[in-house]
Amino acid sequence: MRQVVLALLLWPVLASLAHSDDTAKQADYYPLAVGNKWHYSVELDGEKVTAIISVAKLEKVGDKTLAHLETRLGSEVISEEDISTNAQGAFRQRESGQEVTPPLCLIKYPVKVGDEWETPTKRGKLAVTITGRVDKLEEIEVAGRKYQTVKVILKTKLGAQVVSTTNWFADGVGIVRIRLEQPGNISTFDLEKFEKGAKKTK
Numbered sequence: 001m002r003q004v005v006l007a008l009l010l011w012p013v014l015a016s017l018a019h020s021d022d023t024a025k026q027a028d029y030y031p032l033a034v035g036n037k038w039h040y041s042v043e044l045d046g047e048k049v050t051a052i053i054s055v056a057k058l059e060k061v062g063d064k065t066l067a068h069l070e071t072r073l074g075s076e077v078i079s080e081e082d083i084s085t086n087a088q089g090a091f092r093q094r095e096s097g098q099e100v101t102p103p104l105c106l107i108k109y110p111v112k113v114g115d116e117w118e119t120p121t122k123r124g125k126l127a128v129t130i131t132g133r134v135d136k137l138e139e140i141e142v143a144g145r146k147y148q149t150v151k152v153i154l155k156t157k158l159g160a161q162v163v164s165t166t167n168w169f170a171d172g173v174g175i176v177r178i179r180l181e182q183p184g185n186i187s188t189f190d191l192e193k194f195e196k197g198a199k200k201t202k
Contacts, residue, residue: 029107029150029169030090032067032083034058035197038174040189041143049073051189055197066093098124104154105132107169111150113137129157140168140177142190147176 037054052072059066059082066082082094084103091103101122108115115134120127135151149168156163161183168177178189 026087026109027111027171028085029111029171030083030085030174031172031196032058032085033197034067035195036174037193037195037197038191039193039195040178041192042187042189044187050192051078061093064093095123104130106154106167107150107152108132108134126158131155131157135166138168142176143192147173149176 032055034055034057037052040051040053041048042051043049050073054070054072056068056070059068064084064086066084069081069083070077071079080094080096081092083106084091084093087109088105089108090106092100092106093103094100099122102119104119104121105117108117111134113134113136116132118129118131120129122128132152132154135153138149138151140147140149147168147170149170152167152169154165154167156165164179164181166177166179166181167175170176173191173194176191180187180189
């Protein structure tokens with residue numbers, strides 16, 4: 001009888017654990033569904049504007065599925081890039097129509113604080129060296145909402161010049177804050193709204 005009572009008491013816990021195992025999934029720090037849109041508030045020349053990054057389409061290239069992202073200010077497309085994701089991380093494959101060779105790792109999976117990587121890469125004929133580092137796990141507040149994030153710092157070296165890009169990634173949302181630092185200029189993009197699309201990359 002004691003075993004029956006114990007089993008009844010433990011059943012909800014065991015069922016919960018079994019459910020957790022069945023639904024366990026890898027974190028998705030760069031969700032790339034067609035139609036996904038990130039609305040960012042950014043200050044440019046002393047004026048606050050909204051930049052919208054959206055997944056316009058998916059394209060199969062060899063064994064990779066590339067998500068084509070467009071960044072708009074108003075109706076104007078100001079930049080384009082193609083991103084792929086796999087079990088090793090998220091990678092920029094193209095920028096402004098030019099191949100990035102080898103692809104640039106934007107965030108490394110599985111996420112581990114302190115991980116570093118270096119990518120001597122080319123965008124078209126432009127050769128640069130980019131270093132990446134998972135800086136820390138950090139809770140930040142953006143547009144009145146709190147996010148648990150992974151802070152990743154990318155530094156691009158072009159001759160004596162260094163440009164730093166810091167991205168804060170949130171699981172299931174993507175980049176909630178972007179900070180660009182270059183000589184004489186710092187810009188911060190804060191997520192105002194994230195709209196989910198319908199289709200997911202595989």
